[in-house]
Amino acid sequence: MGELFSLFAVYITIFLFGMTVMRTGLVNLSQDRLKMTLMKMTSSPLKGLLVGTVVTAILQSSSAVMVMTVGLVAAGYLTFKQSIGIILGTNIGTCFTTELIAFNITSAIIPLLIIGVILLNMRKHITYCLGCISFGLGCIFVAMQGLETLAYPIASIPAAYNFLQLTNENNLLAVGVGAVLSALIQSSTATTAIAMGFMNDNILALQAGIGIVLGANIGTCLTAFLAGVGASRPAKLVGFAHIWLNIIGVLVFFPFIGWLGALSSSLTTIPNLQLAHAGTIFNIISSLAVLPFVALFTKFITTLHDDVKVRM
Template sequence: MTVMRTGLLNLTEDRTKGFLQHFTDHPIKGMMIGAVLTALLQSSSAVMVITVGLVAAGYLSFYQSIGIMLGSNIGTTLTTELITLDISNYVFPLLIIGFLLLFSKKKLPFSIGSSIFGLGCLFVAMGGFESLALPLSLFPNVQEFLMHTNDRHLIGVFLGTVITALIHSSSATVGISMSFLNNGLLSLPAGIAIMLGANIGTCITAYMASIGGIKEAKLTAYAHIWLNVFGVLAFFPLIPLLGKVVEFLAVSADVQLAHSSVIFNIVCSFVALPFVKPFSRFVERLHR
């Protein structure tokens, strides 16, 4: 994912900064731009790091950044939907073409090569998770831990938060959960709990980017954390209901989890959108 993100960022970084500066005067515009750019870059963390950097440099205000983070939460769900696709016949050509383009000294082919090679590696990694899930579950300690996660959803939220904070990718955490789901080792509600925690854990990247920055940059990072924490607190009691909804929408367990991520982030972002001003004042008062 880092290789793919590098390639996509090299292709679009200048334009990304331009869009973020010029089309975020209203939270609705900010949310739309944040969603589109995150979908293109396949990383909410990358968009948030760029946003924090622009706020720190004085090109964006803290208020403008909130719309972008609402959109980035929506855009990142494209990755979880993407990794549920079966493109096994195309993975090897993607790796070969991408690997060859990595040797180019020109920016455009190198960036395209990074994107293609990273995408191929992502699907190889997902296959690796899938094949390792069952052997890993044979260890007694892992079995016991999975049982606790299935019984206590709060453990799942904690697990998703910690893993995502360590690997800086909520999509990868959800992908790992999908492999356990597909092998019947993890229940759907437990997978949803891990997905909720992953949304909190992904805030660590923006927070680290704000360290040493101006006050507004730090407020942006804090707002990102609080936004996701409030969303998780609101949805945590609704985990069983969300599980039933996605079971109606899809048959495959991994697709159900991907859909739950889409529903969670879209609902949270659209509910928060009318309250951007009071939310920004809340964060400013809390973190004076």
């Protein structure tokens, strides 16, 4: 049993390593442009949502964009209200990664790794960045394949099996599992990947997987909250806003997990894609629903945390 969980930890590490390497390549391709885009193109909530979506899709990390946003608000380049649109966009942009890893392209793993190594050893900046992207993506799919192979052996352990069955029967527990796991490993995408591994072997039900994805949205808020610790008061509010947006979204959608599962099942029969589509639908609807009420939500956060005065 110890060996199984050690391998599980190794595959999670490989996944996070791959995400970091791929993100490094993407960021280095356009690092300066990303910050300038956040600063110049967030004059309205809709623009902020679009920018947050695109930048998160590029960086492959909502946490990285949130940390950047907290920093810009702390420095006075963005107002707290401008950050709300970006937060809504990050929730949508992060779905790009989950949709990508849901596809089974194991035959491309070796070519991705080989091409990545070759490009990494070239001197040109652009080839190095492309090498990072290729090698990182290869590592991600190695980890995905490994997590899938470990799903059945782990589920064969009586304690793990009983816990998974309990998770299948209790959507609230699934949400809690997703929140805790995402907070611990600081990646909602990795949490979704774990759920996909168990779903592929029919160990985890779709509704339980959706519950874990919803919980992961809450758990990943920890990064932005920690980034605001010790920062200016407006920056702290960004972290609070991120937490409340995701908590409210999960509370509203929780009674409709069954509907969300039925809708995603009607779109595809592949378990991985069903879960990815469910997460995408949830985040798009949640973000678009809040978009017209950004001003009211800003007042709600500033009133709730009335000890914090901000520049609107």
